[in-house]
Amino acid sequence: MSTADKEEVTAQDVPDLETLIGKAKRAFALKQYEQAATTYATALENYAKECTPATVDIYYLYGCALLENAIASNNVLGNKQEGEEEPEEPEPKVEDDAKGRFFFGADGTTGEDDPEVDLFAQAKAAEQEEEQEKEEQGDVEEPEDDFEASWDILDLARTTYETMQGDESQLKLAATYMALGDISLETEKFDQAILDYKSALDIKEKLLPHTNRQIAEAHFRLSLAFDMTSGKLENQIEHVEKALESLKERLTILKELLPKAAESKPTEDAVSDPKGKGKATAVQENPLGWTPKIESLDNMIKSEIEAEIKDVSSLSEELEAKLEDIRATLADGAGGTTMDRVSRELDQELNAGGFGPSVAIDQPVNDLTAMVKKKKPKATPASGFNPLVPDAAVKNPLVPDSDTLPSLGKRKAEEDQERDDKKQKVE
Numbered sequence: 001m002s003t004a005d006k007e008e009v010t011a012q013d014v015p016d017l018e019t020l021i022g023k024a025k026r027a028f029a030l031k032q033y034e035q036a037a038t039t040y041a042t043a044l045e046n047y048a049k050e051c052t053p054a055t056v057d058i059y060y061l062y063g064c065a066l067l068e069n070a071i072a073s074n075n076v077l078g079n080k081q082e083g084e085e086e087p088e089e090p091e092p093k094v095e096d097d098a099k100g101r102f103f104f105g106a107d108g109t110t111g112e113d114d115p116e117v118d119l120f121a122q123a124k125a126a127e128q129e130e131e132q133e134k135e136e137q138g139d140v141e142e143p144e145d146d147f148e149a150s151w152d153i154l155d156l157a158r159t160t161y162e163t164m165q166g167d168e169s170q171l172k173l174a175a176t177y178m179a180l181g182d183i184s185l186e187t188e189k190f191d192q193a194i195l196d197y198k199s200a201l202d203i204k205e206k207l208l209p210h211t212n213r214q215i216a217e218a219h220f221r222l223s224l225a226f227d228m229t230s231g232k233l234e235n236q237i238e239h240v241e242k243a244l245e246s247l248k249e250r251l252t253i254l255k256e257l258l259p260k261a262a263e264s265k266p267t268e269d270a271v272s273d274p275k276g277k278g279k280a281t282a283v284q285e286n287p288l289g290w291t292p293k294i295e296s297l298d299n300m301i302k303s304e305i306e307a308e309i310k311d312v313s314s315l316s317e318e319l320e321a322k323l324e325d326i327r328a329t330l331a332d333g334a335g336g337t338t339m340d341r342v343s344r345e346l347d348q349e350l351n352a353g354g355f356g357p358s359v360a361i362d363q364p365v366n367d368l369t370a371m372v373k374k375k376k377p378k379a380t381p382a383s384g385f386n387p388l389v390p391d392a393a394v395k396n397p398l399v400p401d402s403d404t405l406p407s408l409g410k411r412k413a414e415e416d417q418e419r420d421d422k423k424q425k426v427e
Contacts (some may be wrong), residue, residue, distance in 0.1 A: 017047040033069035055161040057289025063154035070146035172201035173294040193225040211250040219243035244319040251312045261302040
């Protein structure tokens with residue numbers, strides 16, 4: 001088979017562009033980010049090798065898939081991808097009883113002579129194998145990091161969106177800036193993240209109402225970037241306050257719309273053109289790209305408003321608690337980033353837990369000396385006492401007292417006298 005025939009067969013095996021984009025979108029929705037990124041890459045390789053206004057949406061979606069896959073892999077902001085199984089641990093290799101054993105004494109003998117084990121030879125062989133692997137991998141380039149690849153793709157999309165006109169293209173540009181800011185935040189390039197988030201916020205504030213949740217989200221992301229930058233507590237407070245202000249205004253409008261909201265959505269036939277020119281055409285999703293969602297609170301039904309009120313109220317409480325903590329930190333003069341403050345709190349906990357001084361220097365200590373019962377001191381011998389020379393005044397239990405010993409000389413004289421008396425009587 002010729003090369004041309006092989007290329008023709010390969011091209012026939014690749015699905016069409018719309019099918020590939022549909023598969024990638026479904027995988028992304030199911031949080032199968034690696035599969036989504038692979039499918040987008042296949043689409044770009046076969047149908048959109050250049051980033052143009054017609055294909056820029058695919059580049060943006062591909063960059064977002066790479067970003068989410070990098071986050072999920074690093075387990076920083078995301079969790080393990082759904083459907084991904086934990087790698088199984090290899091079962092331990094069972095060897096023969098007499099192979100590679102060490103026996104000391106008579107225990108564990110098998111009836112056969114155990115083979116000798118040369119540990120030095122094994123270590124040398126393992127070292128040579130490791131060096132050989134390093135030499136083989138020396139010329140192989142390391143694969144590009146997903147964060148870096150995502151940055152390159154999204155930055156390419158950004159340059160294309162900047163050349164396009166219209167509110168929709170500008171909102172796509174703002175979304176691209178937000179994704180670039182997320183990459184910088186994940187890779188700890190906080191200054192760049194601040195710039196990207198600010199660029200996104202400027203566009204959103206021009207095109208969206210202040211009560212839109214995207215405004216509050218942009219302010220909150222900015223506060224996170226400032227939080228990780230030393231000496232930016234005041235900037236962090238500013239953007240948390242603005243995010244909270246946006247959510248409270250949204251909550252007020254939602255509560256006003258709740259009593260007069262419809263119970264269910266009207267049918268498609270009943271939807272009329274807001275300009276009075278007949279029926280409005282529903283916004284269709286771009287099959288080869290994406291369409292920014294511009295919400296309208298007036299079109300929300302009662303159940304949607306109730307769920308939104310609950311969600312916004314919860315977010316507002318969290319921001320209020322966060323704002324209170326930041327202000328307390330600023331009042332205490334404990335500057336630095338969040339990591340600095342956590343480090344100080346951890347040191348305090350460790351010191352309080354017995355890893356450091358647990359009692360203050362000026363704290364009074366209870367004196368328990370009076371409660372301690374002391375043993376009576378032993379009698380000390382006289383100043384001239386020598387333990388190696390027995391003292392006549394000191395009784396030694398191992399040497400009998402002279403008073404208790406019988407008088408050997410007196411006893412012998414009495415026995416001699418009795419013997420003489422008996423001899424005279426016999427005579």
